[in-house]
Amino acid sequence: MKYSNVTIGHSQVSSTPLGLGTNAVGGHNLFPNLNETTGKKVVATALNHGITMLDTAYAYGKGRSEELIGEVIKDFDRHQIILASKAAHIFNDDGSQTMENDPAFLIKAVDASLKRLNTDYLDVFYIHFPDDHTPKYEAVGALQKLKEAGKIRAIGISNFSFDQVQEANQDGYVDVVEDQYSLLHRDNEQQLMPYLHEHQISFVPYFPLASGLLTGKYKTDSTFAAADIRSSNPDFQGMRFQNIVQDVTALTPIATNHHATIAQIILAWYLQNPLISVVIPGAKQPQQVLDNVVTMDIKLTDSEYQTIDHAFDNVN
16 A cells, blocks of 8 residues: 555544545435445445545435444444544435534434444544535534534535635634545636645545546447436536547556556546545445555556646546
């Protein structure tokens, strides 16, 4: 393993730079036909092969992801695991969702998360989405009290606008921000990521492989059924999709040079990006975890890093 652990924000939390996103572990509301036994094997495989951060949320299966992870970690040393969870969702009886950041809600959410995960502390707790009425510094202030009480070790926020991030960090309590970012979606490089770097706040991107588009598994003539969520994603439509696929394929020589897959060298680019702290690709199968772990042994040259960095300039 060529990458050293990273410290999360101002906290004492130290994690491997490669984590595991677990929305496909028990996230039955997000993915059809998930096998829970397989999901638990995915988590165990990650922990058995050097990954320490597990990123989950109440919204993944309405707590089921947390429960399954709680079952798996009984067989491991809890102090060697970095548990990150999130909350904000209220699932209404009519099928709709609302977001809540009220301090009382967050306190209850943390306690419920601890119970499902069968642990007495969370290493990281994120406010999953902003609501439209709670002052963000008050929400973070509630988490600071939980941090002081030892229930959480690091304070996170997710999916906040740049203005909301600044408001949330009014008292300097925020340790980590999680938001969408990939080689195809780089808007956060303009304001958010430099601000976080300046204030020693960690950044964790989600969708780093752009729903699989950056893995090299698609062809220019790939099609998607109307019921497939990708059919309504602009990245998977028309000339943009074809250009992305061609640009991904053009990275094959770098992958070949490292005896690696395109997905592995893309993940290596994130690991070497100084503005990124932890990358959390998801996995539905244990083999995908094993494939991702290889990334921690790949060191790109400066030239290779720059080639990947500019590979998608024509679609951004």
